[in-house]
Amino acid sequence: MIRFPDRTLEPRRVFCIGRNYGDHIAEMGAALDDSCIIFMKPATCLVPAGGMVTLPRDQGVVHHELELVAAIGTAGKGIHRDSSLGHVAGVSLGIDLTLRELQATLRNKGRPWALAKAFDQSAPLGDFVPLGEGLQPGAVEMRLEVNGEMHQQGSTASMIFPLEQLIEILSRTWALLPGDLIFTGTPAGVGPVNPGDILVAESPQIGRFEWTCT
Numbered sequence: 001m002i003r004f005p006d007r008t009l010e011p012r013r014v015f016c017i018g019r020n021y022g023d024h025i026a027e028m029g030a031a032l033d034d035s036c037i038i039f040m041k042p043a044t045c046l047v048p049a050g051g052m053v054t055l056p057r058d059q060g061v062v063h064h065e066l067e068l069v070a071a072i073g074t075a076g077k078g079i080h081r082d083s084s085l086g087h088v089a090g091v092s093l094g095i096d097l098t099l100r101e102l103q104a105t106l107r108n109k110g111r112p113w114a115l116a117k118a119f120d121q122s123a124p125l126g127d128f129v130p131l132g133e134g135l136q137p138g139a140v141e142m143r144l145e146v147n148g149e150m151h152q153q154g155s156t157a158s159m160i161f162p163l164e165q166l167i168e169i170l171s172r173t174w175a176l177l178p179g180d181l182i183f184t185g186t187p188a189g190v191g192p193v194n195p196g197d198i199l200v201a202e203s204p205q206i207g208r209f210e211w212t213c214t
Contacts, residue, residue, distance in 0.1 A: 002071050002128055002179065004089055009071060012179040014041040014123060015170055016096060018113075020160050020185025024065075027188045036161050036169050039113050041183075045123040049209035053097070053121050055195055060101035062193045065186035066144040066152045066201055068137065069094040070163055071128055072182070077175040084167035087176060090128035091137055093201040093209060095144070096183055097122040097193065123183070126201060126209035135205045137163040145200040146193065154187025161185075 002009040018037035019025050047053050055062050073089025096117070103116035129135060137156060144152040156162070161169070163184055170176060193199065195214050202208040 002089070004128060004130060009073065009089060009179040011043040011046055011181055012177055013174075014043060014045060014181045014183065016041060016117065016183040017161065017166060017185040021154065021158050021187045022160065023154075023158070023188035024186055024190065027190070036166070038170070039117055041118045041123050045118060045121060047121050047124045047211060049124075049126045049211070051124070051211055053124055053199070053211050053213045055097075055193065055213055056099060056119055059099050061099070063098045063100045063190045064144060064146065064151065064193050064199060065096040065098060065190050066142060066154075067094050067096055067183045067186050068140055068142065068156050068163070069125060070137065070182045070184065072176045072180040073178055075175060075177050077171055079167050079171040079176065081164040081168040084164045085131060085137070087167060088131055088137070088163070089178070090130040091135070091140070091206065092126040092128045093142055093203055093206055094126065094183055095124040095199060095201060095211075096186060097124070124199065124201075124211045125181075127207060129206050140203055140205050142201065142203040142206075144189070145202070146191070146197055148198075151191050152187060152189035154189075156184070158187060159185065
């Protein structure tokens, strides 16, 4: 459940955005274009802060991808970006865990990424903070530590598609519903995660969240 001071939301769909930071596109050796890559995870992928993340075994390396996550609080279809933040209940930090080798194989064959992205416990998720004057989604600083070592650091100001535009794009196809989540893409610094690792996602505007991998 996603808890706010005035209400509780049940997660529905998890929309995920790929290649939304130029530095991450560069580190992956991909081409920069004007398309918005969208894929989905089931809500059963979510692991709350403080939880244990059981990593897949014998399927190749698992990579971490730190992301800003938005929770939809008010339903809407065909939402214009100028009013889009009125549909957001709050934001948090999440980690899009990815079977990197499998993703590369699927991509090279022109197949969907679901097997590499939507496995059980592939979306650790922190607690949510309502938007306000001191918290705007376009200026969130965030970092990810693995075993106390900083691996990722970035700002949502570097997004190619800001949250307002992502909501506009998604709501053209789907009626966004309360509890829908949007993982907004990752900055550079993605890397391997192994059993025994401790992952810490932190933002001065949002908070600090920790998971242990098994």
